[in-house]
Amino acid sequence: MRAAYAAAWCLCASLCACKPSPIAGEPAAAYQSRGGLFSCLAPARWRVVERQGGFHLVSFFGPPDGPAPYSISLSLYYYPKTPGSPRLERYILEQRAAARRFEPPRRWPWPGGCALRFDAWAQERQARHETTILIPRGGGYYAWALSAPQSDGAAAEDLLRQVIDSFRPVTN
Amino acid sequence: MKLSRAALAALAALLLACPGRANLSVVPTAPYDFKAAPLSAEASSALAFLGYRFDEASGTIRRPDGGLLTRRQMQHLLSACRVLPGSLSLDDRWSLLSGGYRIDEAKDAVLSPATHAPMTCLELAEFKLYSSRDLQQLVLERLDALLSNQDPDRPLPMEDFAKARSIARQAPLALPPSLVRAFSGPLGVRPPPTPAGIWASAVDRAYVASTRFWDGAQKHLQGLTYVSPVLPELSSAPAPRPYFDAAERDAGQDLQRAAAAYFERWPLGRELLGHFRDPNGSLRLPPFTILDLGPADLVAAVYNAHSKSIMINRSYLEKASRGLPAGSQDRNTAILKSMDVTLFHELTHAWQDRRDGLMADLDRGSAPMDIYLEYEVEAKLAGYRFLLAKMLADPSSVIGHPNLADYQKMLADFGQWRIELERLYLQGFPHLAADLATAQSIQRRRLSVIKGLLEENPDDGTLRRALKRLEEGSADLARVSDDSNDRLGRFILEELPRMRRQSYPALVEVLVREVLAAPRAALDAQRLKQAAAYADLVDDPALHRALLRRIAQAKDALSQARLP
Numbered sequence: 001m002r003a004a005y006a007a008a009w010c011l012c013a014s015l016c017a018c019k020p021s022p023i024a025g026e027p028a029a030a031y032q033s034r035g036g037l038f039s040c041l042a043p044a045r046w047r048v049v050e051r052q053g054g055f056h057l058v059s060f061f062g063p064p065d066g067p068a069p070y071s072i073s074l075s076l077y078y079y080p081k082t083p084g085s086p087r088l089e090r091y092i093l094e095q096r097a098a099a100r101r102f103e104p105p106r107r108w109p110w111p112g113g114c115a116l117r118f119d120a121w122a123q124e125r126q127a128r129h130e131t132t133i134l135i136p137r138g139g140g141y142y143a144w145a146l147s148a149p150q151s152d153g154a155a156a157e158d159l160l161r162q163v164i165d166s167f168r169p170v171t172n
Numbered sequence: 173m174k175l176s177r178a179a180l181a182a183l184a185a186l187l188l189a190c191p192g193r194a195n196l197s198v199v200p201t202a203p204y205d206f207k208a209a210p211l212s213a214e215a216s217s218a219l220a221f222l223g224y225r226f227d228e229a230s231g232t233i234r235r236p237d238g239g240l241l242t243r244r245q246m247q248h249l250l251s252a253c254r255v256l257p258g259s260l261s262l263d264d265r266w267s268l269l270s271g272g273y274r275i276d277e278a279k280d281a282v283l284s285p286a287t288h289a290p291m292t293c294l295e296l297a298e299f300k301l302y303s304s305r306d307l308q309q310l311v312l313e314r315l316d317a318l319l320s321n322q323d324p325d326r327p328l329p330m331e332d333f334a335k336a337r338s339i340a341r342q343a344p345l346a347l348p349p350s351l352v353r354a355f356s357g358p359l360g361v362r363p364p365p366t367p368a369g370i371w372a373s374a375v376d377r378a379y380v381a382s383t384r385f386w387d388g389a390q391k392h393l394q395g396l397t398y399v400s401p402v403l404p405e406l407s408s409a410p411a412p413r414p415y416f417d418a419a420e421r422d423a424g425q426d427l428q429r430a431a432a433a434y435f436e437r438w439p440l441g442r443e444l445l446g447h448f449r450d451p452n453g454s455l456r457l458p459p460f461t462i463l464d465l466g467p468a469d470l471v472a473a474v475y476n477a478h479s480k481s482i483m484i485n486r487s488y489l490e491k492a493s494r495g496l497p498a499g500s501q502d503r504n505t506a507i508l509k510s511m512d513v514t515l516f517h518e519l520t521h522a523w524q525d526r527r528d529g530l531m532a533d534l535d536r537g538s539a540p541m542d543i544y545l546e547y548e549v550e551a552k553l554a555g556y557r558f559l560l561a562k563m564l565a566d567p568s569s570v571i572g573h574p575n576l577a578d579y580q581k582m583l584a585d586f587g588q589w590r591i592e593l594e595r596l597y598l599q600g601f602p603h604l605a606a607d608l609a610t611a612q613s614i615q616r617r618r619l620s621v622i623k624g625l626l627e628e629n630p631d632d633g634t635l636r637r638a639l640k641r642l643e644e645g646s647a648d649l650a651r652v653s654d655d656s657n658d659r660l661g662r663f664i665l666e667e668l669p670r671m672r673r674q675s676y677p678a679l680v681e682v683l684v685r686e687v688l689a690a691p692r693a694a695l696d697a698q699r700l701k702q703a704a705a706y707a708d709l710v711d712d713p714a715l716h717r718a719l720l721r722r723i724a725q726a727k728d729a730l731s732q733a734r735l736p
Contacts, residue, residue, distance in 0.1 A: 029330065045334030049594065054587040054664060061595050064334040070599040075591050084665075090709070091585075097676070097705035098584035100577070100698065122577045145588050147595070 024063060024072075024159045028166075033058060038076075038142075041166035043159070055079050060163075072148045072156060074163060081139035088134060088141050095120055095132065108133055111165055129153070131160060137169050204246040207231035215250065218298040249297075252290035254280045262466060267303040269463050269483065270476050274416045277464075285416060311603050313540055314339045315375045316621075317614045324369025336371075339603055351375065376621075414459035414481040423498075424460040427484065430504035431515055432457060440561050444516065444554075447523045458522045462486050472514045475521035477531035482518045484511075512562070513575045517555035521547065528655075530648045538645030540614040542604035545594055546656040552593070553663060556582060560671060560678075567681040571689065580679070583672055586664065608653040615646050672709075679706045680719045684726045691730055700727060 022028060026043035033039065034050055038057075042048070046062030047070070059075040079085045086094065096102050099120035108117035116134040133144040144164055148156035206226065211219070220226070223236035233241040257277055260268070268275065272285030281290035291299070318336055322328060328336065340351065351374055354364055415421035432455060435441025448457050458481050465471050465485040472488040475481075492510035496503035508515070524547055525531040533539035556579050563570045570576050582589040597605035606614075622639045629635060683703035687696045700723055707719035 027330065044330040046331070047335060047598065048331065049591075052587070052591060052594070053660070054590075056587045056591065059591050059595075061598055064337070068599075070595060070602070073591060073595040075588060077587055093705055093708055094584040097679070097702060097709055098580040100702065102701075122581055145585075145591075147588075147592055 021162070023162045024155060026063070028162070031058070031060075036170065038167065038169040040163055040168065042074075042163055055085065068149065068152075072146070072152065072159070074147075074159065075145045076167075077143045077145070078137075079140045079143065085140065088136065091141075091143065092118065092134075098122065105134070110135065110167075112168065115164075127151075129156070131156075133160070133164055135167075135169070142167075142169060201242050201244065203232045203240040204243045205231040206233060215294060218294050219249075221298055222294075222301060249294040250292050252281055253293040253296045255282050255296070256280055264300060264303065266465070268299070269465070270478050271299070272414075272416065272479065273299075274420075275464065283416070288417070311339055312375060312378055313614055313618070314603060316372075317617045319368060319372035319375050320617060322368035322372060324372060325367050327365050328368045328371070332368075414461055414479050416461075420461060421459075423462050424484075426499060427462065427489075427504065427507070428457055428460040430501075431460070431508060434505075434508045434512065435516070438558070438561055440558050441516075444519055444523070447526070448519075457519070458482050460484055462489060472511050473518050475518045475525070477521075477525050477534065480522070480525065482515070482522065509569070510574070513555040513559050513573070516558045517551045520551040520554040524550065528648065528652050530652050533645040533648050538641040539611065539649055540618065541606050541611045543597060543601055543606075544611060544652075545597060545605060545607045546653070546660070548593060548597070549590060550656065550659065552578075552582075557671075560675060563678045563682060564674060567678055568685050568689070570682055571686045576682075579675075583668075583675055586668060608649060608656060612646070612649050612653065615642065615649055618642055619646065673711075676706045676709045677715060677719055679703070680710075680722065684722055688726055688729060691733065693734075696730060 023041060024043045024046075026045055028041040029044035031040050031042045031048070042060050043062055045064050046060045047064065049059050049061070051057065052059070055077040057076045057078055059073055061070050061073050063069060063072065079088075079091065081087075092105055095118065096104075100123050101121035103119040105116040105118040108115040110133075112135070114136070118132055118134075120130045120132070122128070122130070127150050128147055129150050131146045131148075133146075135142040135144070144160070144167070146156060146160050148159075206216075208231065216226070219233065224241065225234040227234065233246075235241050235245075255275065257280070260275070265275065268282060273291070274283045274285075275281075276283050276290075279290065282296060283289065284291055284295070315336055318332060318339070319328075322332065351371060354366070354371070415424060432445060435445055445455060445457075448455055450456050458475070459479075460482050461479075462484050463486060465474070465483060466487070468485065468487040468491040471485050473482055473484045476483050488511070489507055492507045493503045494506055496506055530539060530544075534542060555575065559570060559573065559575055559579050578589075581592075594607070619639070619642050622635060622642055626632065626635050626639060680703045683699050683706070687699050687703075703723050703726075704720070707716055707723065710716045710719060
């Protein structure tokens, strides 16, 4: 299994050596976290904020132009297995409770291993849609949270797929 | 600061398009002669500010575009300016209202706070230019801070180019023409290969010139510096009056009294009101003014740190009061039930202003930006404490409350809620809003600019005073930043877990009552599932069982009600 995983990484590394496709209509840029804990591709011109406290690692805000500037955020959190950090099941339950509409977790294909996805809408007629991808790692889990206008459905889905497919956490 | 030709041409066009009302009794196309018909000191000063040039030899005045100002044009400038409904931008409308001006829709006029007379075209143009310079200063400051951190020998990275472009587009007139061209190309293009140092130097020059303007200005700063203790020569101007006239005062005071009585009934409300009591125990709340701030769904209320008043949107009041008669107790109750959390939020801003003094720094120009995210988080959390108190006292009172969904989001994922708040402010006010860390970084840049200017002009007293003012602003920023970090840390560690424990059972009851009060077949199952999820978050087994029984009873009651 470990060999297969290593092979998958090698394949992925060779794919990533090619010029990446644009993301959200923008050239893709490689993002390396502070401390080198993870890397991913992200739309090059989007605004980046890092480590805003708590479990937050990074957020990308965009698009910088167009009819709805900065209407989308894509954020990454890491919840370690420590007191004060919600366990995976509780995290999902809290998100489920806050949502008026909720699509329960299901498997999400991710090149680096197993991931879960769920979708939530804070209000019945909410114009925003929130998607969360959970990736267990190192006893805790990463949570990618995408918040986008409902009308951006296909483009937001594309953004999510490209960024998370390129996500490479260093810790196992 | 010297304005670009494009800015002057645009202003001239604005002025010339402004229709006057006075009848002409003179040859309209003849040049205006200021020796034959002397102007008031205010009008001369305003014309000079707008870029008009006086020729002492001939007695004529040259417009910013170079042509001679005619008598007709002067008459237009000095006549009441006709402002058609919808012709003012939202920025201009808010600037005018914040400055004490009022917009008379019936007469298509803007009324001056001092004289209650309509503003002339000249006064309005001067006001707009003054407001836009304020914006230009902010834009230059953000750009200067961004570009000064770049490697001067390399082109701007794509991401920083995008940031610079997004900031610059807020006020293109602030920028040197070369930068306007660079930032106005098609979207998504790569940054030009120009080394970042070239751009940084162009922005730096514009910023320094703009800083000189702000620190050297006398007349136009007066209204803003009434609070400044370090510039006594500028401190004589009175504070802006919050009320335009007696009718505005009576309506505002009526709502203010009702709000004080409403909050007095709650322990948290009494704690908030306590911040506004003088040593004798008298309540000194900020004045409330009811103004046309835009559509009801745009804004309900806003704290105006300049006039130290809470501005309330008339159209929101009309929507919330549901046609109840003005001045009636029922009307005030309906309004306060709808906007109590918002008023708690805005009163918290007023308290921050009195507590920290940082908003006075913003008004004086001693600290950068306009909206600090930490203040917004604190005010939102204060409002949400009140929402929780209401919910615990009577779960039915928060059914359909406009802030409930956001409160639930905050409970579920505080980090993501905070990030979304930041995104919202970035979306709405990219040049005005920032966190305190960003403001401190801009402030450091400001200080280095002023110190550089002082090295060139060591005897310049205005610059020395400006430096002292900025140093005071820096100290305030550092203190508020530390306090804010402490407050937020305590909230996350101590208060948020308690709020969650108290909220989850209460939210079960809110959802159950919502379903029972207004059953809607399509949504009831979803709401009861949501209630069950909240019940599952309750750790106490006995309470958990009781909540599940409550949900089951609600399901039974709904089934009974639906039986034919």
